[in-house]
Structure formats: structure tokens, C-alpha cells
Amino acid sequence: MIRVPAEPSGRLPEAWRHCVGTGRIDLALRRDYQDSLALVQRDIGFRYIRGHGLLSDGMGVYRPYEWEGTRRVRHSFTYVDQVLDAYQELGIRPFLELGFMPSELASGEQTVFWWRGNVTPPRSHREWAELVKATLTHLVDRHGLDEVRTWPIEVWNEPNLTDFWAGADLKAYLKLYEVTAHAVKEVDAALQVGGPAISPGADEWLDRFAEFAEERDVPVDFVSKHAYTSGPAQPVPFGVHQTLAPAEDLLDQFATPRARLKGTRLAEVPVHITEFNSSYCPDNPVHDTAFHAAYLAPVLARGGDLVDSFSYWTFSDMFEEAGVPTSLFHGGFGLLTHRQIRKPAYHLYAFMARMGPDLLARGEDHLVTRHPDGRVTVLAWAPVDPSGETPGPSRHRLRLNLPIKSRQAFVRRSGVDEEYGNARTAWQAMGSPRSPDAHQLAVLHEAAEPVRRHQRLPVEGGAVDLDLTLQRHEITLVEVTPVEDESPPWADERRLLGGQPR
Template sequence: MSRFPTAWRECVGTGRMELALRRDYQDSLALIQREIGFRHLRGHGLFSDGMGIHRPYVLGGERRVRHAFTYLDQVVDAYLELGIRPFLELGFMPSGLASGDQTVFWWGGNVTPPASHTEWADLIGATLRHLIARYGIDEVRGWPIEVWNEPNLPQFWQDADADAYHHLYEVSANAVKDVDAALQVGGPAISPGDDKWLETFAAFVSRHDVPIDFVSRHAYTSGPARHVPFGVHQSLAPASALLEQFALPRKQLAGTPLGGLPVHITEFNSSYRPDNPVHDTAFHAAYLAPVLAGGGDLCDSFAYWTFSDMFEEEGVPTALFHGGFGLLTHRQIKKPIFHLYAFLARLAPEFVSRGPDHLVTADDSGRVTILAWAPVDHTDAANSPATHHVLLSVPAPGPAVFLLRSSVDDERGNAWSAWREMGRPLAPSPRQVDMLREAAEPARVHRNVPVVDGRAEIEIVLARHEVTLLELTPVVDETPPWWDDSRLVSGDEQ
């Protein structure tokens, strides 16, 4: 058997890096790492003013720059203590180095080119040398370094100027390699929509022999936003469109000097909006299940955007459930999409089989795990099938297996549904938060399944939008020969 790809856990997204200084963020990340265990974390704002790294000053009439790492050290220390490493994104532009005042997001990330590319290179070099001195060269060599975020959109890079981005990438990549040739640098972290950008970028770095160790892009499937107060509604393409986007870089770069490079999808989700209620639903977990099951065949990593609702690009959220990107809400309430990832984390490592509605894995102890999901109607969730049947025959040792099933759907393991039934409280009381946490736990059932001729026959009936994990472990019967369950409340001799 082959290993099931773990590209789904290589990286996850986060709000801007300085949010890691907050308690709710760290509590959420600790929970994520305990139950899922991602390997890298990527977010914006490494060089934005909130991190306080770039600090220009004037002394004796001369402009100078001090590089300060007070917050960066606290952020990275917190990451490493929780068993996750940075996936560094070089951006946005610190105001003291920016050539203009265009910003993005409520918190004001500057998206203009540097006034001095030399000073920008110095900033990158000083930051990396500090990280190496603090954490060691072998550690930092394992942190991918991505140049900017979505430069093909004018919101994220002034005028979406490809030539200006190519120059920024060249300066940045050379600055990284000047620190250590083994550090990993790449890009262009493009948004879906203008897919020629990657080809143009590849031609530039190949023609000018610019260092590149990986290529990156993002993937989303939502249409234009229809705004309502504090939220949006959007149409969705089928989830298969995400897999098509995952596959596109390798397809575009085949036969080019970049053709063999790792491909990282450094953001993906259904909607690109942090205020779309679809993110909170069981529909969303079932919609993305086939993507997580199959994405590892197409790329080296694909980072869910994001692990937590601690996220402020459109301002401070106004309600506990507000359509945020997170696997968790504030205060660590698990969404159905959290459970999809947690189920994946419990899968056995060896691939057995996969279908359009299930994935089967096993290990050498005889343990078999099955992830199954109900099909969805991406145009109208109410039209998704009310039930869906999956029939499987799986290899199993011994005379019987113990089956433990964990499920989430529109009702079970669904705190969003419970929150709606509570009346959508904007600021739930402590008791209501506790109730929502309880409602968020998956439903669990168990039974003994006979094994015939080395196989267990499993029938799975899925509810609407259900995602379920079945864990089958060999039964070793150690019941004493004198025990009789029929006499639990009887003292009579038989």
C-alpha cells in the first residue's frame, strides 16, 4: 500500500501575524495543534507597522533604520511552542519604506512598492539573519519564504503592475539567498482569475536566472459578493473547480525550467470573503471533503484559509458566528469544517481506496479508517440529497471489528445550527458558549461488525451534508467464560 498524501496538513492560514500576541488566538492554535496538527502557518503583515520591525529614524541629519524584533520573537516563539512553523510571507510594506499610501484591509496593509529596493532587501536580510541567530539555520531552512500576496490584484499590489512585482521578487529572492543559499523562496502567490500571471512570472525568473524554489497560487470558488449589512451572499462553483485550480500550476509549467518545482496553494476556501455564513455550515464541510481527500495528488500543500475567526480584514467581527474563515470561532467553538480536518488527522496512514464519496485507509495493526461524505448541491444547499448510501467491503483481520463512528451534519456536531436556534445571540453568555461547545461535538455511535473471509461489509447511511469518520479496530474477545450479560440483574443459577 502507498501512503495517503498529507498535503492537507502541510500549511494552514492565519490572520495577520501580530494577532498571535492575543490570548484567544493562542488558545485556538493550541486546540488546532492538539486535534489536527498542522506543520506550517502562513499569514499577512510580517513587515506591516503592527509588527514594528522596520523603524526608520534620523541621527546627525542622516536617515537610518533600526530593525526591531520584539513582537516577531514573541509570535514565532508561540508558534514553535505549539509545534507549528512559519510559512513566511514577505509583506506588506512598512509605512516608513512605502512609496505611496494605498492600503488594503481595515488594519491598513500598505500595498505600494518600496521607496528604496535596497532598503527593502536590507529589511529582508536583517530579519532572516535574526531568525537564524535565534532559532538556528537548520530550523529556518524549513520555513518557506513567499514574496508578497496576490500581486495580480490591484487591491494587493499597486496597479497590479507585473513588471514592478517581478522587480520586487528579484530583489527579494536575491536578498534571501544572500543570507543562505539553502533558504526556500518562491511566489507569485497569485489570486485565481488571471492565470497568465504565472506563465509571465515563470518566463521572467527563467530569463533572468532569478532564484526560485517553489511556485504558489490561491484557489477559491465563489462568485461576486452580494453585500448585506455585516455579511455577503455568493454563488459557488462546484468543489471540483478547486481541484482544477490546484492542478493548474503543474499543467502550466510542464516543460519549463520551473516544471519540477514544488507547488504550494497558500490559500484556499470556498468563499474569499471573511463574512460569508457558508463557512460556518455543515454544507461547507461536505462540499470541501472531496477536495481534502484528493488535493494531495495535485500539489505539495494546500492551506485552508484560515484556522481561526481571529481575523480582522473587514473589521472587528460583530457576532460569534459571522461567516468567518476559521475552523474555529472566537472562544474555540468548533465548526463542522474543523471536524473534517480532525477526522483526516485520525485516518490511518496507508491508502487503500477512494471513491467520489469516501476514502479508505489502514495501518499494519489491522486498523481501518473510512472518511465518507454526502454529496452536495452547490447551487442550492436545500436541494442536497436528504440521505446518501455508501456500501463498502473492507479488509479486516480476525473474527470481528469494533466500529466507532463520528458524524457531523446539519444537526449533529453543528454549533452554528444550535446558535441559530438560540436566536443568533450576538454576544452569548458564558453558559450559552458552553452549550455551543457541547453542541459542536460530533455524534458518536459504535457496534461490533463480523468479519467474513477477511472482509467487513459496511453500509453507511449519510444524512444531508454529513461528514463521518468510521474507525474499525480488530476485536480480541477477553470476556471471562463464566460471564453472562443476560444475568446483569439476576442472581439465579442457570
């Protein structure tokens, strides 16, 4: 029995909710995307959203033309406004990523993804700086300076990888960063700019980035990097499988920037993990499983101790980097499938959103918080075996002694495991239809509902004993509420069918 203290140890960090990832941002022009984000915001409520492609051709911002024998550039914000207005209506702010390169400003033809984002440096850093300044000036004019000052502005995405930055050229990236950061500050000195948005395995870039910022006196308001735990890809048609490191490896990656930047000028700036997940592939079936939710639960519980934010990649399977998905469940990054089918990881985030602000206890398999009204909330998860060598324990028991100020406690439990709250299991049982019809979709939405249970427990000595048995790969949310019993004195269940009262 674990005795949970009555007094909080502090506040539960909300770094897990600060930001969420998205496919390229022009997808926000689509109805399914906006419907999906509306659902996510209703149940979870992320603060910021980050995606690629703000300046790519699909957004149509950079529009060169010739007039009277002179080359000129028009900056058009038609789609930018529609996207950001949609975000504003849904209560979420942009975490701006400046990229990729407009093809007519690019120095080369190398592209990435099915939608061909150009990943070469600008052929004119002056025109790039003008593009950055024009974009931010427009956003300030439209949304107000005080608002845009709250939007982090990240320079590029994973420049340490040749797929995302031609030649993974550090010197060329630092040049781009310097030009961009000064352009941002020309618009307003209080705008937040940062980078280098590196992928795992390139932490030496943090050292060089910090040295460069100090040597050149380059503005850096935050540091960003990404975190994933999957090994080499084992491809199958329209999918991939990978080994996984334990989830604690994500926490180790979160801790890296502060450790490496200690003693540098960047030691105290905010650290944002602007992408994280298990697999870095958008077609790995592990993303759709109950295992995945239980695997990530300890990361959400503890990640806020290490960084200012860690952004789940991504909120929806509306994501086309590898092409248009060929099946409803295809291993996409999203918390939601197309058509808003909720995955187990979605419920993990929705459960976290129902936790209280006061942190009472944390352990290897649980997180306990309290609300201002006296409710105590418990998030618990079954241990997993990330090696895949075993299926993990079929049962996991957790016993907690929780402080409650009442004589009785109402217990509400919501759970997700291999069977319940797991639409993928139902989808497989119905034959894995690639494009479910209306009836099948209705069944899958129903199957995605967590299992719910209710009971009343006695409180003794200011505490209630909670005895939980979790199924394999289960995550469960338990809300324990003090009971004020208002039952009338004549209430007696034996009288329902005419029996004699007590």
C-alpha cells in the same frame, strides 16, 4: 457493495495538513489566538502557518530615525520573536510571507484591510533588501540555519489584484521579487524563496513569472497560488452571499501550475496553494455550515495528488481584514469561531488527522485508509448541491466491504451533519446571540461535539460489511478495529438482574 482491497495502493498524501492560514500574524500576540491554535494543533497538527503582515507597521520591524543629521534604520524584532516563539511552543513552523510594506518605506499611501496594510512598492529597493536580509539573518541567529532552511519564504500576496499591489503592476512585482529573492539567497543559498502567490483567474502570471525567472536567472524554489470557487458578492449588512462552483473546480485550480509550467525551468519545483477555501469573503455564512464540510471533503481526499500543499484559509475567526467581527457566527473563514467553538469544517480536518497512512481506496463519497495496528478508517461524506437549487439528498447510503484480520470488528463512528456536531444550528435555535454569555458558550461547545456510536460486527472471509446511511450534508469517520475478545467464560448479560445463564 464496494469491495476495498486488502493491499494499499500507496501512502495517503499529507498535503492537506502541510500548512494553514491565519489572520495577520501580530494577532498571535493575543491569548484567544494562542488558545485557539493550541486546540487546532492538539486535534489536527498542522506543520506550517501562513499569514499577512510580517513586515507591516503592526509588527514594528522597520524603524527609521535620525541621528546627528543622518537618516538611519533600526530593525526591531520584539514582536516577531514573540510570535515565532509562540508558534514554536505550539509545534508549528512559519510559512513566511514577506509583506506588506512598512509605511515609512512605502512609495505611496494605498492600503488594504481594516488594519491598513500598505500595498505599494518600496521607495528604495536597497532599503527593502536590507530589511529582508536583516529579518532573515535575525531568524537564522535565533532559530538556527538548519531550522530556517525548512521555512518557505513567499514574496508578497496576490500582486495580480489592485487591492493588494498598486496597479496590479506585473513589472513592478517582478522587480520586487528579483530584489527579494537575491536578498534571501545572500543570507543563505539554501533558504527557500518563491511566489507569485496569485489569486484565481490570473494564471497568465505563472507564464510570465517562469519566463522572467529564466531570462534573469532569478532564484525560484517553489511556486504558489490561491484557489477559491465563489462567484460575485451579493452583500447584506455585515455579510455576503455568493454562488459556488462545484468543489472539483478547486482541484482543477490546484492542477493549473504544473500544467502551465510544464517544459519551463519551474516544471519540477514544489507547488504550494497558500490559500484556498470556497468563498474568498471573510463574512460568508457558508463557512460556518455542515454543507461546507461535506463540500470540501473530496478536496482534502484528493488534493495531495496535485500539489505539495494546500493551505486552508484560515484556522480561526480571529481575523480582522473587514473589521472586528460583530457576531460569534458571522461567516468567518476560520475552522474555529472566537472562543474556540468548533465548526463542521474543523471536524473534517480532525477526522482527516485520524486517518491511517496507508491508502486503501478512494471514491466520490469515501476515503479508506489503514493504520499500522490493523485499524481501518473510513471518511465518508454525503453529496452536496453547490448550486443551492436543491438542499441535497436527505439520505445517502454507502456500503463497503472492508478487510479486517479478526473474527469480530469493533466499529466506532463519529458524525457531523445539520444537527449534530453543528454549533451554528444550536446558536440559531437560541436566537443567534451576537455575544453569548458563559452558559450559552458552554451549550455551544457541547453542541459542537460530533455524535458518536459504537457497535460490533462479524468478520467473514477476512472482511466486514459496513452499511452506512448518511444524513444531509453529513461527514462521518468510521474506525474499524480488530477485536480480541477477552470476556470471561461466565459473562452472560442475562445474569445482570438475576436471570438464568445460557
